[in-house]
Amino acid sequence: MELAEDFVRQWQALGGKATVVSSYAEAAAYLADMAGARGVRTACGWDDPVLESAGVAGTLRSLGVTYETPASGLTREFCEGATLGVTTADVAVVETGTLAMAFGPGRPRSVGLLPPSWVAIVPAGRLAPARPDLIKWLGQQVRSGQAPAQIGMCSGPSRTGDIESILLTGVHGPGDVHAVLVEGEA
Amino acid sequence: MSAAPTSTFKERVTRERAKGNVIAAVKAGAERMMRARQSAWGALGDAEVQRLRDAAKAAKQKAIGNLDFYLDQFVTQVNRRGGKVHLCKDSAEATRRVTDIARQAGAKLAVKSKSMATEEIHLNQALAEGGVQAVETDLGEYIIQLAGEMPSHIVGPAIHKTRDDVAELFTKDAGRPISNDPVELLGYARARLREAFITADIGITGCNVAVAETGSVCLFTNEGNARLVTSQPRIHIVVVGMEKLVATWEDFEPIMALLARSATGQQLTSYCTVVTGPRREGEIDGPEELHVVVLDNGRSQLRGTEFEEALHCIRCASCLNVCPVYRLVGGHAYGDVYSGPIGAVLTPLLRGMDGYCDLPQHGTSLCGACSEACPVQIPLHDLLQRLRVRAVREKRVPAGDRLAMRLWAWLWSSPARYRLFGRAGRWLSAPLARNGWLKWAPGPAAGWTAYRDLPAPSARPLRDRLQERGLGRGAR
Numbered sequence: 001m002e003l004a005e006d007f008v009r010q011w012q013a014l015g016g017k018a019t020v021v022s023s024y025a026e027a028a029a030y031l032a033d034m035a036g037a038r039g040v041r042t043a044c045g046w047d048d049p050v051l052e053s054a055g056v057a058g059t060l061r062s063l064g065v066t067y068e069t070p071a072s073g074l075t076r077e078f079c080e081g082a083t084l085g086v087t088t089a090d091v092a093v094v095e096t097g098t099l100a101m102a103f104g105p106g107r108p109r110s111v112g113l114l115p116p117s118w119v120a121i122v123p124a125g126r127l128a129p130a131r132p133d134l135i136k137w138l139g140q141q142v143r144s145g146q147a148p149a150q151i152g153m154c155s156g157p158s159r160t161g162d163i164e165s166i167l168l169t170g171v172h173g174p175g176d177v178h179a180v181l182v183e184g185e186a
Numbered sequence: 187m188s189a190a191p192t193s194t195f196k197e198r199v200t201r202e203r204a205k206g207n208v209i210a211a212v213k214a215g216a217e218r219m220m221r222a223r224q225s226a227w228g229a230l231g232d233a234e235v236q237r238l239r240d241a242a243k244a245a246k247q248k249a250i251g252n253l254d255f256y257l258d259q260f261v262t263q264v265n266r267r268g269g270k271v272h273l274c275k276d277s278a279e280a281t282r283r284v285t286d287i288a289r290q291a292g293a294k295l296a297v298k299s300k301s302m303a304t305e306e307i308h309l310n311q312a313l314a315e316g317g318v319q320a321v322e323t324d325l326g327e328y329i330i331q332l333a334g335e336m337p338s339h340i341v342g343p344a345i346h347k348t349r350d351d352v353a354e355l356f357t358k359d360a361g362r363p364i365s366n367d368p369v370e371l372l373g374y375a376r377a378r379l380r381e382a383f384i385t386a387d388i389g390i391t392g393c394n395v396a397v398a399e400t401g402s403v404c405l406f407t408n409e410g411n412a413r414l415v416t417s418q419p420r421i422h423i424v425v426v427g428m429e430k431l432v433a434t435w436e437d438f439e440p441i442m443a444l445l446a447r448s449a450t451g452q453q454l455t456s457y458c459t460v461v462t463g464p465r466r467e468g469e470i471d472g473p474e475e476l477h478v479v480v481l482d483n484g485r486s487q488l489r490g491t492e493f494e495e496a497l498h499c500i501r502c503a504s505c506l507n508v509c510p511v512y513r514l515v516g517g518h519a520y521g522d523v524y525s526g527p528i529g530a531v532l533t534p535l536l537r538g539m540d541g542y543c544d545l546p547q548h549g550t551s552l553c554g555a556c557s558e559a560c561p562v563q564i565p566l567h568d569l570l571q572r573l574r575v576r577a578v579r580e581k582r583v584p585a586g587d588r589l590a591m592r593l594w595a596w597l598w599s600s601p602a603r604y605r606l607f608g609r610a611g612r613w614l615s616a617p618l619a620r621n622g623w624l625k626w627a628p629g630p631a632a633g634w635t636a637y638r639d640l641p642a643p644s645a646r647p648l649r650d651r652l653q654e655r656g657l658g659r660g661a662r
Contacts, residue, residue, distance in 0.1 A: 014456075076418065076471050080384055096453045105468030109417035113410060131443060131453075139435040142400045142462055147267065149466050150416065153458040158410040160372070161450070162326035162342060164211070164349055165218050168372045171325060172379065173410025173457065 003094055003127040004181045010097035011179050014156030015169055018179040020124070024054040027121050027180045032059050034178060035084055038117060042066045044079045045086035047106035054121050054182075056086050070106050079110035085174070087112045089122045091137045092179070095130040098155045099179060102141050102148040109150055117176040125186030190541035191521040195548050198519040205516075208346040212338065212516040215345035220507035222451025223559070230447070238440045243563045245437035246498035249398070249429075253489060256398040256431050257480070263401025267463030269476035273428075276483050281312035284390070284423055287477055288318045291421055293387035297379075299405065299412040300324035301392025302340060302501060303425045303481055305523040306536075309390070320390070321382045323411040325375055332359055338517030340503040340524065341449045346516060379411075389415035389473065393426035394500070395441055396478075399434045402462045403478065406446060406455040413459050422464070422473035427481050429497040441500055444561040448502040484536035492572055496531050498562045505556035505566055511549055520545060527556035527566045534573055543582045546573035590630075605649070612643045 001020065008018040021027050031054070035043065043060050045051055047069045060067040065084075068074040079085065087107070089099035099120050103109045112118040128134070134153065141148055158173030169175040193201075203209060227235045249256050261271045274280035288296065296318055298304065310320040310331070322331040326344035330337055332355040337343030344352070353366035356374050364374050391412055395404045403424050405412040416422050432438050446452040465472030488494055506512045506526030517525035521542070522533045530549045534542040556566040577583060597603050618624050619642035627635045634640060 070470055074470060076384075079471075080380075098454060098458075103469070103472070104466055108469065108471050109413065110471045113413055113417065132439075135435065135439045135442070138460065142397075142402055142435065142460060147400060147462045149267075149461070149463050149469065149472055151460040151462075152413060153454070153460075154456065155452075155454045155458075156456050159408045159456050160325050161408075162324070162329065162344055163347075163352055163368050163371060165215055165342075165345075166349075166368050168368055171372060171376060171409040171411070172323065172383070172414055 001124060001183055003129065004124050004183065007092055007094045007097065007127055007179070007181060010094060011156065014097045015159065016097075016156045016177040016179060018181070020181045020183060022183045024121075024182055024185065027054045027182050028056065028059040030178075030180050031056060031086065031119055031121075032063060034117070034119065035060060035063060035065060038083065038176075040065055040084045040117070042078070042082040043084035043086065044074055044082045044108075044111050044115065045069045046088065046108070046111055047071045048088050050088040050121055050123060050185075051086060053185075056121070060086075070108060074108065074111075076108075076110050076114075079108065079114040082115045084117045084119065085111040085113070085115040086119050086121070089120045089179075090126065091134065092122050092127045092181070093129070093131065093134045094127060096134065096155055098134060098153050100134060100137060100151065100153045103150045103152060104148050109152065112152075112154070113173055116170065116174050117178070118174040119178040119180060121180045121182065123185035124181050124183045127181070190538070193521065195519065195521065195544040198521055199515045202516050202519045203514070207348060208338075209514070209516055211346050211348060213513045215339065215342055216507040216513050219341065219450065219503070220559075223448050223504055223507065226447035226451040226453070238443050239561055239563050241440035242444055242500075242561055243498065245432050245440060246500075246562055248437065249431045249433050250489065250494060250497045252433075253428065253431065253486075256433050257428060259433075260396060260398040260401055260431060260480075263398065264463070264476070264478055265401075267401055269401065269463050269478060271478045271480060273480050274482065277307035280307050280425065280479050280481050280483070281309055283479055284309060284425070285312055285316035285318070287421065287423060288313065288316060288388055291387060291475075293318055293421070295382065295386045296320045296388040296390050297382050297386040297415050297419065298322050298327070298390040299392070299407060299415045300327050300343070301390070301425055302337070302523060303392050303427050304390065305337060306483065307425070307481065309425065318388070321379065321386070323379050323383065323409075323415060324407070325372075325409060328375060328379065329355060332356070336518065336523055338525065339506060340501055340526070340528075342503075346518075383411075383414045383418050386419045388421045388423060389419040390423045390425065391415055393424050393430055393478075394445065395438055396426055396431045397433075397435060397438055398431055400462055402460050404438070404442075405459045405461065406457070407459075408450075408452075408456045410457050413457055416459065416461055416473065417471045420473060421475045422461070422477070424461075424476070424478040425481060426478065427483070427485060429485050429499070441562075445500055445502055448504045448559075448561045488535060493531070493535055493569055495564045496528070496535060496569055498564050499528050499532070500562055502561060504559040504561060508555040508559045510551065510553060510555070520549065527570065528564075531566060531569045531573065539577065539580060539582060543573070543577045543580075546570045547577055547583075608643070608647055612645065612647075615642055618642075
């Protein structure tokens with residue numbers, strides 16, 4: 001699927017890791033792989049239908065990872081101690097390589113932010129080509145009666161050029177960021 | 187706090203130019219950012235860039251032209267979503283308001299993401315006096331905070347520091363040796379600042395764009411520090427200049443498209459965060475209280491004047507990066523928080539002509555590169571020239587200079603006197619010329635010849651040569 005491949009390319013150009021999978025089961029396998037490779041022991045995640053469909057909780061717990069979401073009593077402090085955060089995204093914009101998320105109850109800001117690794121599992125139906133699509137989504141979100149208190153639009157890993165203009169990643173936000181696009185899902 | 191500087195621009199330039207490493211770093215950084223912007227604008231294509239620049243300019247004109255209305259709307263919208271807005275006339279009121287909020291909250295520690303407005307009002311100092319430690323979390327700001335310096339560039343505040351400088355600062359801060367390896371430096375800063383993020387009582391941010399329509403505050407960072415500052419502490423305080431407003435999300439779009447491209451050459455910064463009110467019921471993170479401190483501090487006085495367009499600035503630093511003066515003297519020569527062309531315009535307007543009229547007088551060659559580079563098309567070189575006119579009108583030019591200008595105007599306002607002036611110039615400079623160049627000239631010209639050779643006036647002026655060819659005065 002072209003949009004998905006284009007997004008992968010853009011996200012990678014920004015310094016992130018990305019892959020296209022054809023099912024939620026494959027997404028879970030990717031998650032298990034990267035968690036294993038990084039020796040993840042604690043992880044946090046969102047309460048979200050996409051994560052449920054991908055069986056994130058089951059996958060991570062079967063690896064012996066301690067995994068919490070808001071529903072199981074996730075706290076800020078736990079996110080700080082975790083090495084992996086798992087979320088979805090509400091729209092993935094190809095042109096800018098952006099994953100946009102409306103935070104809120106069940107979708108804490110800290111999950112894709114505090115741990116050094118972040119995986120976003122995104123149904124490919126949420127891909128959109130360009131910046132105007134991002135603005136349209138943004139406008140819809142903030143103009144609604146239930147506007148999210150915070151919206152995060154993330155285009156790659158945390159980075160800086162503040163020391164001699166040398167590009168460094170993983171400054172405050174995660175440096176190890178993964179976009180997993182699930183084909184055939186919306 | 188009185189803003190009158192203790193030195194002149196020329197004195198500061200002399201002082202800064204002596205710091206060879208600093209100047210080299212500033213020039214290299216500015217060059218890199220300029221090329222990044224040019225590349226990003228180039229990728230969009232001329233037509234699209236112009237369309238965005240026109241849209242961005244229109245968006246700012248609309249907001250600034252109706253600022254009272256949109257401020258009102260912004261306040262209403264923020265209140266509706268559970269936040270509080272504090273409209274503050276000046277630095278003193280703004281810092282008082284912030285320290286009051288901190289005191290009421292029993293706060294001891296504040297984490298800050300980058301905000302030029304907070305530098306402008308010297309907020310950290312006021313907080314310290316109020317018993318609140320404020321920690322800068324933007325890596326560049328953290329570095330200069332440790333160094334006790336002002337930012338030298340709007341986007342890269344520590345552009346003038348080498349990795350050795352940073353290692354020295356971090357070693358002192360850590361009480362143990364930190365090497366100059368950038369990755370180790372980064373690791374130190376990340377760990378040190380993470381502690382602050384998690385335990386801070388208050389998070390303070392600036393605001394890149396405020397949207398009146400929904401009372402939203404937009405923050406762009408690459409590091410993610412604004413997201414941490416607005417998700418971990420219990421209280422979020424935004425300090426924002428009143429001119430940062432736009433009316434609608436449609437107006438936000440061209441600015442969002444241009445800001446990162448102009449500042450760093452990126453399409454978007456790694457993090458674009460939109461804050462609309464404090465946390466909702468049921469969230470486990472995010473601030474419980476949102477306070478937006480809207481700063482006037484001299485801005486409202488510019489509305490309806492010939493300087494109003496200075497309020498359109500989106501703080502991208504494009505003008506700094508192309509300015510031949512900035513690139514030669516660095517940010518600290520400007521003597522205040524804003525440097526480069528926009529600094530030379532805003533500082534005398536906001537802080538007073540008394541201390542700062544020498545910025546437009548001596549800090550520009552009016553080359554216009556700034557106006558060409560500005561994404562919102564502020565005619566910076568026009569504003570600089572108008573400030574010079576104002577300086578003359580307010581008699582801020584030495585009497586001798588004013589007299590000399592009047593004399594010169596008189597001499598050149600008649601053809602006969604003009605020709606006489608030319609002949610006198612040739613007679614006087616002939617003994618000083620070597621191979622057609624003046625390597626030294628007296629009086630005001632000595633300022634030029636100290637750094638450049640001046641071409642000696644030709645023995646045969648153009649007027650005579652044209653006459654010889656039948657093309658001069660009286661030619662048919």
